[in-house]
Amino acid sequence: MTRIVGIDLGTTNSLIAFMKDGRPCVVPDRNGRTMVPSVVALTDNGLIVGDSAKEHLTRSPERTVYSVKRFMGKGLADVQNELTYFPYHLTETGGVIRIRLGEKSYSPPQISAMVLKELKRRAEAYLGESISKAVITVPAYFNDSQRQATKDAGLIAGLEVLRIINEPTAASLAYGLQEKTQGTIAVYDFGGGTFDISILKLKNGIFEVLATNGDTHLGGDDLDRLLVDLFIGEIRARNDIDINRYPDHMQTVRLEAERVKIRLSEELTATVSIELPEGIGRFTRELTRAQLESLAMPVIERTLAPCRMALKDAGLTSKDIDEVVLVGGSTRMPLVRQRVEMLFGKVPHCHLNPDEVVALGAAVQADILSGGTTDMLLLDVTPLSLGIETMGGVMSSLIRRNTTIPASAKELFTTYVDGQTGVDIHILQGERELVKDNRSLARFRLKVPPLPAGVPRIEVTFLIDANGILNVTATDMRTGQSQSIDVKPSYGLSDAEVEQMIEDSFKFAADDVNARKLIEARLDADALLKTTEKSLAEAGHLIGVDEAEGIRSALSQLATAKDGTNPRPIRAQMAELEQAAKRLNVVMLDDSLKKSLQGKKVSEVR
Amino acid sequence: MARSMCWHCQSAVTGEYFCERCVKVQPVSKETDYFTCLGFPRRLTLDPKQLEAKFYELSRTFHPDFYQTKTPAEQTISLGNAAVLNTAYRTLRDPIQRAEYLLGLETGSVKDIRTSPPADLFEEILELQDTLEEYRSSERDSQEGQKLRTVLETEQRGLEQRKQEMEAQLQRLFTEWDQLQDRGEATSQTRAERDRLLKQMRDLLSNRTYVTSIVSDLAATIA
Numbered sequence A: 001m002t003r004i005v006g007i008d009l010g011t012t013n014s015l016i017a018f019m020k021d022g023r024p025c026v027v028p029d030r031n032g033r034t035m036v037p038s039v040v041a042l043t044d045n046g047l048i049v050g051d052s053a054k055e056h057l058t059r060s061p062e063r064t065v066y067s068v069k070r071f072m073g074k075g076l077a078d079v080q081n082e083l084t085y086f087p088y089h090l091t092e093t094g095g096v097i098r099i100r101l102g103e104k105s106y107s108p109p110q111i112s113a114m115v116l117k118e119l120k121r122r123a124e125a126y127l128g129e130s131i132s133k134a135v136i137t138v139p140a141y142f143n144d145s146q147r148q149a150t151k152d153a154g155l156i157a158g159l160e161v162l163r164i165i166n167e168p169t170a171a172s173l174a175y176g177l178q179e180k181t182q183g184t185i186a187v188y189d190f191g192g193g194t195f196d197i198s199i200l201k202l203k204n205g206i207f208e209v210l211a212t213n214g215d216t217h218l219g220g221d222d223l224d225r226l227l228v229d230l231f232i233g234e235i236r237a238r239n240d241i242d243i244n245r246y247p248d249h250m251q252t253v254r255l256e257a258e259r260v261k262i263r264l265s266e267e268l269t270a271t272v273s274i275e276l277p278e279g280i281g282r283f284t285r286e287l288t289r290a291q292l293e294s295l296a297m298p299v300i301e302r303t304l305a306p307c308r309m310a311l312k313d314a315g316l317t318s319k320d321i322d323e324v325v326l327v328g329g330s331t332r333m334p335l336v337r338q339r340v341e342m343l344f345g346k347v348p349h350c351h352l353n354p355d356e357v358v359a360l361g362a363a364v365q366a367d368i369l370s371g372g373t374t375d376m377l378l379l380d381v382t383p384l385s386l387g388i389e390t391m392g393g394v395m396s397s398l399i400r401r402n403t404t405i406p407a408s409a410k411e412l413f414t415t416y417v418d419g420q421t422g423v424d425i426h427i428l429q430g431e432r433e434l435v436k437d438n439r440s441l442a443r444f445r446l447k448v449p450p451l452p453a454g455v456p457r458i459e460v461t462f463l464i465d466a467n468g469i470l471n472v473t474a475t476d477m478r479t480g481q482s483q484s485i486d487v488k489p490s491y492g493l494s495d496a497e498v499e500q501m502i503e504d505s506f507k508f509a510a511d512d513v514n515a516r517k518l519i520e521a522r523l524d525a526d527a528l529l530k531t532t533e534k535s536l537a538e539a540g541h542l543i544g545v546d547e548a549e550g551i552r553s554a555l556s557q558l559a560t561a562k563d564g565t566n567p568r569p570i571r572a573q574m575a576e577l578e579q580a581a582k583r584l585n586v587v588m589l590d591d592s593l594k595k596s597l598q599g600k601k602v603s604e605v606r
Numbered sequence B: 001m002a003r004s005m006c007w008h009c010q011s012a013v014t015g016e017y018f019c020e021r022c023v024k025v026q027p028v029s030k031e032t033d034y035f036t037c038l039g040f041p042r043r044l045t046l047d048p049k050q051l052e053a054k055f056y057e058l059s060r061t062f063h064p065d066f067y068q069t070k071t072p073a074e075q076t077i078s079l080g081n082a083a084v085l086n087t088a089y090r091t092l093r094d095p096i097q098r099a100e101y102l103l104g105l106e107t108g109s110v111k112d113i114r115t116s117p118p119a120d121l122f123e124e125i126l127e128l129q130d131t132l133e134e135y136r137s138s139e140r141d142s143q144e145g146q147k148l149r150t151v152l153e154t155e156q157r158g159l160e161q162r163k164q165e166m167e168a169q170l171q172r173l174f175t176e177w178d179q180l181q182d183r184g185e186a187t188s189q190t191r192a193e194r195d196r197l198l199k200q201m202r203d204l205l206s207n208r209t210y211v212t213s214i215v216s217d218l219a220a221t222i223a
Helices: A076-085 A108-127 A144-156 A167-179 A220-239 A247-263 A289-301 A304-313 A334-344 A357-369 A495-542 A545-562 A567-580 A582-597 B048-062 B072-093 B095-107 B119-137 B143-183 B188-222
Strands: A004-009 A013-020 A023-026 A040-043 A046-049 A089-093 A096-101 A104-106 A133-138 A160-166 A183-190 A195-203 A206-215 A269-275 A282-288 A323-327 A377-379 A386-390 A394-399 A407-413 A422-429 A439-447 A458-464 A470-476
Touching (some): A004 A108, A004 A167, A004 A357, A013 A108, A023 A167, A040 A108, A096 A108, A104 A108, A108 A133, A133 A357, A144 A439, A144 A495, A160 A167, A160 A357, A167 A183, A183 A334, A195 A304, A220 A269, A304 A334, A407 B072, A439 A470, A495 A545, A545 A567, A567 A582, B048 B072, B072 B095, B095 B188, B143 B188
Parallel strands (some): A004 A133, A183 A323
Antiparallel strands (some): A040 A046, A096 A104, A269 A282, A386 A422, A458 A470
């Protein structure tokens, strides 16, 4: 059985984790950092991801994509009122947002796939084996299109996504395993871009979700924006300059807002300092925690209504909750903790790192799927009601929200006109009465044999699988034959598009590898140039003039090769230089050895 | 619960959910009712703790998580079985849904249960509908509006009280039904008794649904 990894694909940061000796661990990078910023930047050397891409936010904002999770499974109309906040260019094709980066356009799943690939690479380097299977987490309140988009991202990244699991439930798995938690718990998950609340019952290794609720468009990002608006307004009043017109400075303001917000979770006051455009100086101000909290209050209040709804749907009151667990970076805010404590009447806790706990839980679920952990089982629910459009634009509900998944419903269809050969079916998700107020998931045409009206009987099965993703099948009840259904997603990539993107990603993978090799070769060449130059300066007098000249010539040839776009000649020139400087290094070593031995007795040397 | 012949090795299946010869999971038959699926007799008073324990046990047996390393055919069966199990548990867990389901099994389709107002409340409910209309078209803060609101609040309390009485009465019928089933006699007298209980339960359930929808309508209007 090959290893299955767990991935937390976050709005701001992403992590990858695996199971080791029955415990989940997050994969760190060389510097011990576990989080990969979910940022992708297009540079002159190709696409880069993570920490290095984050540095490009202020350098080339229009070519640096962040918070792409907000666009998963969405059309342009869904994000219309926040377009001004993003410096990169968004368009739409076939109901799917596209992000313009240089000459090419990318769908959100493609951008997410780049983050996934970076995580995959990191795990492969750390574990020394290739990774092809993963469990990926999504916000519990993600709808079908958003889940499908996440699965597509995995496919494009060359990962077989064995399971999509909900972030709060993943967190509960980590808690259940490490803290042996039992009873009824509420998981309050407030992250960078999304909010979820899940109520679970933990009993003898079964994790039964009773209800879930949330808002997939509410997170720390929204708090940053409030601060950004505040600062921009003040800068306009003070310096008569509109920062909105300077995308790179907008990003500086946004990053400063985020930094100050995080700082105010620890301190009572923080200093804001932003360099202004056109060399007109800096904007500085003090911001107190109280000021931040009065701004943040309305956003935090918006998390409480979903909590009450979840309690009601679970048939519980706050008194029935034994434990409240906090997940997500935004729960570090003291005000969030206060409000949660007030609502549930209990001190919430986060014994496990709120940034890592979701990835850890995903690794536990991965271990369950690979047969490693057998005593734990997660029984999750579908967050939204599923239905179909009926006469008069009304939605008829087939599977209610908070139904345990897998869940299925069957519906019998017939014809109203003699010889009718098809029935159009429109699938929806949401809690409202009218079709127009719910989310359109997909449409398809049911094929019906031409018969008198009312005679055909086609049974359609709507099955929500353990990933929370809908599968539709149809059977002709008269013949018993099943028919394949070609579902056209309303806000998603078609199968053909996903396939094309997988193909492209393999094609571009070669370019990506080249870009990476080039960067590495240049770094190595720089290091070699520096040390050789130093040696030559220090010990050049110990070797012949011709030999020194040979080294100088090799140095300049490597410097020239380094500017090329092919890593191979760089490596070749590096070998040349190493060869030319071989004797220099030996001589230098001898010399330094001699010096260190001078004045010492033979017995000391031994 | 299982079919009589294994889909995989075609040997006769005598085990409950698995073929004894090739140990492959067997699909839950379409004819299996939810009581049988969860291994309970067709009774209306079930112990929620026992029901939950059985649901958890069967979830461990069927959940797709435990079939990831098995063949695609077994995965499909596990997915289907888990979906049936979840529906069965959801239906039987709630006493009202459980009774409606049993009525459907005993007397035909559940969808035949129409909601109807309790006969003795007919006049009162007609009047209530009028008051509701009046309230909807009145100024909420006016004296008239507030007076109507008080009337509606009293009505709501009264109907909620009535709903509780109906549920208590249903509970008594459920116990009677179970006792009749436990005796297991097949005389003409018990058959008549059975039909009487089924009819009473059906009427009460349909009245209860009606009152429930009126109450939630009321609550939404005056909220």
